[in-house]
Amino acid sequence: MTAASRQMKLGAFLWATGHHIAAWRHPKAHVTAGIDIDHYIQLARTAEAAKFDMVFCEDAAGLREANVAISSQTSRSIGFEPISLLSALAVQTSRIGLVSTASTSYNEPYGLARTFLSLDHLSGGRGGWNLVTSASPIEAANFGSTGLRPHADRYQRAREFAEVVTGLWRGKPGGASGSGHDSQSFSVRDPLDLPRSPQGAPVLVQAGASDVGRDLAARTADVVFTAAQTFEEAKAFYDDLKGRLAAYGREPDDIKIMPGVAPVVAETTTQAQEKYEELQELIPDDVGVALLSSYLSIADLWRYPIDGPLPELPPSEGMQSRQALVIEQSRRDNLSIRQLARHFAGARGHWRIVGTAAQVADELQARFEGGAADGFNVMPSYFPGELDAFATLVVPELQRRGLFRKDYEGRTLRDHLGLKRPM
Amino acid sequence: MDNGATMHLAVSPLPGIAEPSPAAEPDFSLLARFVQRAEAAGVDLVIFADSAPASGSDVATMPFEATTLVAALATVTSRIGLVAAASTVAHQPYNLARRFASLDIISHGRAGWNATMAQAPREAANFSRPEGFSGDDFRRRSEEYVGIVQGLWQGWDKDALKFDKIGGRFHDPEKMHLLDHKGEFFSVRGPLNVARSPQDRPVLVLSGLSASDMDIAARTADVVLLDDEPIESAKTRHDDLKLRVAACGRDPDAVKVLMNVSPVIDDRPAVTADRLEDLFRSKSCDGFNMQMPTKLSALDSFVDLVLPALRRRGLFRESYRGTNLRSHLGLAGGGDL
Structure with a gap:
C-alpha cells in the first residue's frame, strides 16, 4: 500500500485544561475549561477544521486522586460528564467523530447502548464508545462496592457487556442470540426503542492492553487506543493484536490501532x-x-x-x-x-515527542509506515494552545507528505476511519 | 414592564406524536425549533419524557434519549429551562447525579431532573432486575436515591474552585465534601467530579406520585407534576401538599405544583384560558404543565392564542426575569431573582 493511499487516523483527546498534569498552571492554559462549554465547542471546531477523525474524551466515575491535598493542586477533580458534553458538541459540529469513555462496571448494557445510540443520532452517525472496565477503588466506592472486582472478573463482565451492546445496536433484543439475554451479569428483554444508527452502529473503541484486554479488543473493537513508549513496544502490540483477529473471523484492517502521543511542538527545537x-x-x-x-x-x-x-x-x-x-x-x-x-506526570505513560512540526511528523510517519500504528490519539499538553499548535503546524506537514486527508470524504465516523458498516 | 404575575408554565412534548419528518432519521432540528419557539414565548421550562421501553412495543417514541437531547438543546437555547426524565432503575445514582450536574453547567443553570415515582412496566427486565421491585421497596429506594443525588449536587461549595495558577491551588480542599452515604439500597462515597451547579443545584421535578409519595415530594421536590383534576379536589390536594411541605420545615412556596393539562385549543382558546385562570386563582396549583404533541402547530396554538390571554389577565409574566431555571420558577438558589 502506498503512503498516499493509506491515510493516518487522528484523534484529538480532549481533557479539561490539558494532558500535562500541571497544564492548568500554564499561563496560556484555559483554567476554567472544566466549567466552560464554549471552550470545548471551540476545541471541537478546531479539531474539525484540521480534519481530525474524532474527538475523544476520557472518563472516571469518581475523583482521580483520593488525597485532597494532592488533588486540589490539579485540575482533574472537576469536569464535564462526557456523554452530555459530546451530545452538546454533536449539534455544534458537523463532520468530526465524537467518542466518549464509559465503564462496563458501573453501567447496564441496555442503558449504555441506548445513550450512545442517541449520541449517534444527534450527530448523524459520528458517535463512538470507548469501553473501559474501571480499575480505580475510588470509583468503586461510588457504586456500593466494598472493593474492586478482580481483573479477570471485570473483563468477563466487559466481554458479555460488549456482546449485549453490539447486539442491541444491530437491532437485536438483548444481544447476539436475538431472544433476550440472561446470564449471571445481565438480563435484557427488549430491543432498543430507537431507530438503527446512521452508521450501522456506533464505533466501539477499547483501551485495555492486558492479555484479556487484547482478546476482548480482537473480538469486538473497531479502534484500539493504547500506550506505547518505544517503536518496538508499539510494533509488538500492533502485530500481536492484528494477529488475534483471524481467530474471530476478522480482517487485520477491521481494527484501527491508535496509540496515544503527547507532542510538544513549536517552530524550533529549542522553543x-x-x-x-x-x-x-x-x-x-x-x-x-x-x-x-x-x-x-x-x-x-x-x-x-x-x-x-x-x-x-x-x-x-x-x-x-x-x-x-x-x-x-x-x-x-x-x-x-x-x-x-x-x-x-507529563504524558501519563504515553509517547512524548518534543520538537518541530517536521520532527513530530517524522516520528509519527515512522511508526505509521513501520507497521506500528494506524493513526494516533493526540494528547495536547494544554488547551487550547497545544491543540492549535498541532492543527496549524503538524497537520499541514502530514498533509504535505500525503499521510493525512485534506478534507473529509464521508459523513460518519465509520467513513472517516475506513470501517465496514456492520450488518 | 413586569406585570408581577406568578403563574408557571411548562411544556411537555409528548413522545410518539412527532411531526412526520421527510427524513427517516430522528429529527433534532424539529425539536430545536419547538423549544426555541417555547423560549421565544417565555415558557419556564420544557420537560422531556424518556421512553425506555415501557410497553415493549417497537414503536419509536421520542427519537432521542432525554439527557443527551437536553445537552444538545442547551447549546441552541439561552433562557428556557430544560428538564429530562431519567429512570432510577436505568441509572446508578452517582452517574445520574453527574449527568445532570454536567447538563446544568452546559446550560448555564437551566437543567432539571424529572424523576418518576412510578415503576415503568418491563423496564427492570432490561436492567438486570427481572424480578422488579415491590411497591414499598421501590418507594424507599426512590427516596434514598433522590437524597443521594441531591447530596452529591452539594458536594462542592459555591466558592470551592480557586483557579490560582501562581499559588498552585486549583480548589480549596476544605470546600469539597464527601457524601459517605451508606443506606438500605446504595452506598456512595462521593464527591461528584463535576463542579457546583450555576443555579446552586439542578431542579428536581417529581411525577408519577401516588398518595403515599406526598411526604417524599414534600421533603425533596422543587416541582411536582400532578394530574388534571376538578377544582375542588385539586385544591384539597394542593393545600394538603403545601401543609406537608411546611411540616418539613420548608417554605410552602419552595415546592411548585404544576398541573398536567392536555388542552384542545384550536377552536376555543378562551375556554382553555378560562379554565387555567379558574384553577390558578382558586390556588389549586402554581401553574401548568401543558402536554401536547411534538408539533410546532400545537405549540403555536398555545403560545399564539392562550398565552396572550393569560398575559392580558395578568396571570403570566411578560418575559423572563432571570437567566436560570430556579429564577424562572421563583425558587431559592436562583441567584439572579
Whole structure:
C-alpha cells in the first residue's frame, strides 16, 4: 500500500485544561475549561477544521486522586460528564467523530447502548464508545462496592457487556442470540426503542492492553487506543493484536490501532524544548509522585526515598499493562522515583515527542509506515494552545507528505476511519 | 414592564406524536425549533419524557434519549429551562447525579431532573432486575436515591474552585465534601467530579406520585407534576401538599405544583384560558404543565392564542426575569431573582 493511499487516523483527546498534569498552571492554559462549554465547542471546531477523525474524551466515575491535598493542586477533580458534553458538541459540529469513555462496571448494557445510540443520532452517525472496565477503588466506592472486582472478573463482565451492546445496536433484543439475554451479569428483554444508527452502529473503541484486554479488543473493537513508549513496544502490540483477529473471523484492517502521543511542538527545537521544560517546572513533587502511585496502584509510594529507585511491587488488580510499562521504563533508564514521576506526570505513560512540526511528523510517519500504528490519539499538553499548535503546524506537514486527508470524504465516523458498516 | 404575575408554565412534548419528518432519521432540528419557539414565548421550562421501553412495543417514541437531547438543546437555547426524565432503575445514582450536574453547567443553570415515582412496566427486565421491585421497596429506594443525588449536587461549595495558577491551588480542599452515604439500597462515597451547579443545584421535578409519595415530594421536590383534576379536589390536594411541605420545615412556596393539562385549543382558546385562570386563582396549583404533541402547530396554538390571554389577565409574566431555571420558577438558589 502506498503512503498516499493509506491515510493516518487522528484523534484529538480532549481533557479539561490539558494532558500535562500541571497544564492548568500554564499561563496560556484555559483554567476554567472544566466549567466552560464554549471552550470545548471551540476545541471541537478546531479539531474539525484540521480534519481530525474524532474527538475523544476520557472518563472516571469518581475523583482521580483520593488525597485532597494532592488533588486540589490539579485540575482533574472537576469536569464535564462526557456523554452530555459530546451530545452538546454533536449539534455544534458537523463532520468530526465524537467518542466518549464509559465503564462496563458501573453501567447496564441496555442503558449504555441506548445513550450512545442517541449520541449517534444527534450527530448523524459520528458517535463512538470507548469501553473501559474501571480499575480505580475510588470509583468503586461510588457504586456500593466494598472493593474492586478482580481483573479477570471485570473483563468477563466487559466481554458479555460488549456482546449485549453490539447486539442491541444491530437491532437485536438483548444481544447476539436475538431472544433476550440472561446470564449471571445481565438480563435484557427488549430491543432498543430507537431507530438503527446512521452508521450501522456506533464505533466501539477499547483501551485495555492486558492479555484479556487484547482478546476482548480482537473480538469486538473497531479502534484500539493504547500506550506505547518505544517503536518496538508499539510494533509488538500492533502485530500481536492484528494477529488475534483471524481467530474471530476478522480482517487485520477491521481494527484501527491508535496509540496515544503527547507532542510538544513549536517552530524550533529549542522553543519546543523550552515549552516542555516550562510545563515540567510547574509540577509539584507530591503531585508527580501521587500520579505515579495511582498508575502503579500502590497508595504509599511517597514513603520511599524520592531520589531512590522504584521499589519491588506486588501484582495489582489495577491496570496491569500500564504498570508493566512504568516498571520497564524505570529499569531501562535507571530513573529515580522523582525522575520517573516527572516523566510520567507529563504524558501519563504515553509517547512524548518534543520538537518541530517536521520532527513530530517524522516520528509519527515512522511508526505509521513501520507497521506500528494506524493513526494516533493526540494528547495536547494544554488547551487550547497545544491543540492549535498541532492543527496549524503538524497537520499541514502530514498533509504535505500525503499521510493525512485534506478534507473529509464521508459523513460518519465509520467513513472517516475506513470501517465496514456492520450488518 | 413586569406585570408581577406568578403563574408557571411548562411544556411537555409528548413522545410518539412527532411531526412526520421527510427524513427517516430522528429529527433534532424539529425539536430545536419547538423549544426555541417555547423560549421565544417565555415558557419556564420544557420537560422531556424518556421512553425506555415501557410497553415493549417497537414503536419509536421520542427519537432521542432525554439527557443527551437536553445537552444538545442547551447549546441552541439561552433562557428556557430544560428538564429530562431519567429512570432510577436505568441509572446508578452517582452517574445520574453527574449527568445532570454536567447538563446544568452546559446550560448555564437551566437543567432539571424529572424523576418518576412510578415503576415503568418491563423496564427492570432490561436492567438486570427481572424480578422488579415491590411497591414499598421501590418507594424507599426512590427516596434514598433522590437524597443521594441531591447530596452529591452539594458536594462542592459555591466558592470551592480557586483557579490560582501562581499559588498552585486549583480548589480549596476544605470546600469539597464527601457524601459517605451508606443506606438500605446504595452506598456512595462521593464527591461528584463535576463542579457546583450555576443555579446552586439542578431542579428536581417529581411525577408519577401516588398518595403515599406526598411526604417524599414534600421533603425533596422543587416541582411536582400532578394530574388534571376538578377544582375542588385539586385544591384539597394542593393545600394538603403545601401543609406537608411546611411540616418539613420548608417554605410552602419552595415546592411548585404544576398541573398536567392536555388542552384542545384550536377552536376555543378562551375556554382553555378560562379554565387555567379558574384553577390558578382558586390556588389549586402554581401553574401548568401543558402536554401536547411534538408539533410546532400545537405549540403555536398555545403560545399564539392562550398565552396572550393569560398575559392580558395578568396571570403570566411578560418575559423572563432571570437567566436560570430556579429564577424562572421563583425558587431559592436562583441567584439572579
